[in-house]
Amino acid sequence: MSPTQSPSQILLDVLVVVVAAKAVAELAERSGLPAVVGEIAAGLLVGPSVLGLVDEGPVLAVLGELGIVLLLLDVGLHLDPGQLRDVGRPAAAMAVAGTVLTLGGGWVAARSAGQPADTALFLAAALTATSIGIAARVFADLRRLDSVEARTVLAAAVVDDVLGLLTLTVVTRLVVHGSVSAVSVAFTVAVAVAYLVVSGVAGVRLAAPFFRAVERLSRSPGTPLALALAFTLALAVLADKARLAPLIGAFVAGLALSRTDQREQVAQDIVPLGHLLIPVFFLRVGVDVDLAAAARPAALGLAAVLLAAAVAGKLACGLFAGGPPVDRLLLGLGMLPRGEVGLVFAGIGLQQGILDAERYGALLLAILLTAVATPVLLRLRLRRSTP
């Protein structure tokens, strides 16, 4: 009954997506690559570039959007706001250093590859944010999620997501509108910071009593899950109104929910939802790739210099961590993977005409290579440091 797709077309699209995502997850598991890389490859395969089994359409749009929100909700749910605060100072220093270094280095790299100034700025900004999801997953796979290094990296990734999103918001407007006034930048930053402070503080403080009250009043099954989803979607929509990415709202919601009595049940209930929906987001990234454009020599050259800047900026940021003596190279390696924020903004860049298919492909390739390289490099470093 959709105006655009028949019911059975919708079901067929979901079928292709589920089968493709599951098949590559199995392959990724066997080859030791992060599943996210496999999912993007699966999108490339089933999308218009190769097999043409699915197109960008309502199924990918709706399920993918819910998927990225669920991923960040899940990451937030599994972090303890208190533990993040303990590593706050070194993490903040690392995040700021990493953002500034990547932004500067990325800009120089893109300019050297012949990009116009504003496109170079957008490409550099899209590389600033470390992926919370991939970093968390790599440390968990290596059984190091409870180390000081892992906690520092995750806290820094949270901060640089916010910094990266602010940078990208400003840069996008700069590129689209040609110029922005200092006042409008200040206003954007103020609204975003206000959102984060209010939703973060109020969310973490009020979520627990609110959920307790609703739980007491509720009589129908499934209420904690529905309430958690509604809370998350509301914060995501508000984040969008504050010109931040919806996924930041979902992350804040997860942090707030991690302090409620319903945390365990919600974390358990969203697992099957996540299994279905999260891969769709990454698959869709691959569907959007125009393989022919991304494989041109110019695109490959741009990808190479962007990758170099992305790696150098984050490796160096580990040196700024200060704090207790830790393995600073390990910190830098942990900060390497780019992911959801970069991909979201690559999509926005494509949609708004800031990036053409060639630049989009190059940016995606650089992001993907950081994600592929991180688990390999981290494993090597850990093997050397622990006898």
Place this chain on the structure above:
Amino acid sequence: MSPTQSPSQILLDVLVVVVAAKAVAELAERSGLPAVVGEIAAGLLVGPSVLGLVDEGPVLAVLGELGIVLLLLDVGLHLDPGQLRDVGRPAAAMAVAGTVLTLGGGWVAARSAGQPADTALFLAAALTATSIGIAARVFADLRRLDSVEARTVLAAAVVDDVLGLLTLTVVTRLVVHGSVSAVSVAFTVAVAVAYLVVSGVAGVRLAAPFFRAVERLSRSPGTPLALALAFTLALAVLADKARLAPLIGAFVAGLALSRTDQREQVAQDIVPLGHLLIPVFFLRVGVDVDLAAAARPAALGLAAVLLAAAVAGKLACGLFAGGPPVDRLLLGLGMLPRGEVGLVFAGIGLQQGILDAERYGALLLAILLTAVATPVLLRLRLRRSTP
């Protein structure tokens, strides 16, 4: 990145849907009405008829379509093919009698209310199928799901769903194309029966070894759920190719899965998915209602005569059950509720121009009233028969 809706619009639509569905589920729980009635009412409320918070769009189309598939998968999963077979003869007799009586009675009723012959046939056909989902839920709420009557009603509901879908497929083509040849009807029925026999027998026989093999080979988490969903979606898409409703394929998939070792895990994993998605289907039914058209006297009159025919046809069919001495009025009352099949075909009728807003509203009202009346009447009957 959807061509039709922005990401935050998608999230906002999902938010409205989740909150509305949950709020009415709570109200329904308190008032003793079936949740499905509340969900349709919520759709009316948030849809264009009243508040205008959501429109028919990609969110409702994609999530609603997955919701109805999940509902039938869930119903099938919880039935034991063996137990259904034990009550097969009385159930089949009841199903055939109920379908014929409702079809005839409904046609006479609609004609008496001044409907053209082919519209009357479509309206009558849309009333033939007892809702497996609602019938199962009402017996479960009354803690009578293990009684002979409940099992007979559920088996009969399965058979009359198939009969109803076949009738509606033929009638829809008759109304749309003006006439159908005996050959084309025979071909339709043959393809549908072939689908049911092949998917039923092969599905039930092959699902268990197939799932066992994949489980042994699989290394990534979430495989049973993904596999079950893929299996269900594949059977749903094939059902559509055989001109049956996709939901029949989902039901067959559920029956087949109920014989696998993964049954428990799949049944558990789809609970949170169902909590999120199933209400969307029923909500969407309400969103599609044009309240102004449905409240016209002509529509209300048509609804009244359709309701009378729908109730009379199913109450009488209990008399045909034969078999061991059981409470035949209880059987008839159990067969009363109409639901998903009727609603799906009301939607098709609206979409294909067979029904206008007024007739669609009348049909919906008749279906809803059977669903509302059933739990009340069944409770009264049970109180009288068990001291």
